[in-house]
């Protein structure tokens with residue numbers, strides 16, 4: 001009964017308003033293979049002790065399918081969304097190839113940049129065991145990778161087209177709510193966390209008014225690359241006063257400073 005109520009509640013959006021304007025990465029296509037990302041239903045499955053689909057999408061607790069505000073840029077929640085915890089399997093992609101990220105469709109926020117980062121786990125990205133439940137995550141059995149040590153390298157970024165004034169988020173929406181990033185060919189093979197993000201900037205004229213939607217997935221990179229670029233800790237990616245975070249988007253823009261560290265394309 002409890003399960004039923006919770007699921008009905010999600011369907012009718014009691015936890016989320018308005019449900020269609022927010023969301024997550026629901027799936028990816030890597031190496032031509034579709035893999036599910038995350039689903040809010042999994043949260044209730046876990047809480048209710050039910051089994052749920054095994055996916056490389058990180059666990060997260062954003063019950064309103066919402067965002068991380070700039071006031072949490074120096075909080076662990078910005079790393080891989082609210083209470084983000086690593087998945088226990090990984091997808092695979094070849095360096096030089098692409099990962100398509102599919103967002104909740106339709107997606108409503110068409111003002112803002114799109115960004116993709118990778119962080120090398122320097123070992124396994126997937127340490128939790130099958131029996132791990134949310135309330136046991138801090139036990140030895142369910143030891144998680146320490147996301148606060150992950151160093152993120154930005155491999156893809158897109159802001160606004162100054163000719164058309166179309167934002168990357170608008171391109172994502174027009175592309176069936178999906179965004180495709182290329183994995184640099186020279187990136188060393190290994191176990192990585194991919195952090196894909198859109199920053200909704202419709203409220204960016206107000207300090208703290210931007211909305212970050214980060215989402216993480218475990219993806220192993222294959223190939224013969226040799227480069228291990230230096231990354232940035234998640235809590236050091238952004239400041240609420242960054243020029244691309246706190247600005248007026250309702251004028252004709254002739255420059256836009258894409259948030260985050262420098263782009264690395266190999």
Ligand SMILES: *[C@@H]1O[C@H](CO)[C@@H](O)[C@H](O)[C@H]1NC(C)=O
Nearest residue numbers: 052053054088128129130131
């Ligand atoms: C991963 O977690 C899921 C959900 O708890 C579980 O069904 C699956 O067996 C686990 N897989 C591995 C490889 O641990």
Ligand SMILES: *[C@@H]1O[C@H](CO)[C@@H](O)[C@H](O)[C@H]1NC(C)=O
Nearest residue numbers: 158160161162163164165166
């Ligand atoms: C901006 O849009 C114009 C018109 O569609 C296009 O020709 C141009 O290539 C775009 N610029 C960039 C940097 O994508």
Ligand SMILES: *[C@@H]1O[C@H](CO)[C@@H](O)[C@H](O)[C@H]1NC(C)=O
Nearest residue numbers: 026102103104105176177178
């Ligand atoms: C559009 O994206 C959805 C997932 O959001 C997918 O199921 C569907 O196949 C896609 N449609 C096309 C035409 O690619």
Ligand SMILES: *[C@@H]1O[C@H](CO)[C@@H](O)[C@H](O)[C@H]1NC(C)=O
Nearest residue numbers: 243244247248255256257258
């Ligand atoms: C545009 O450039 C000006 C001058 O360098 C800077 O002050 C402003 O923050 C930039 N605007 C954006 C949105 O990046």
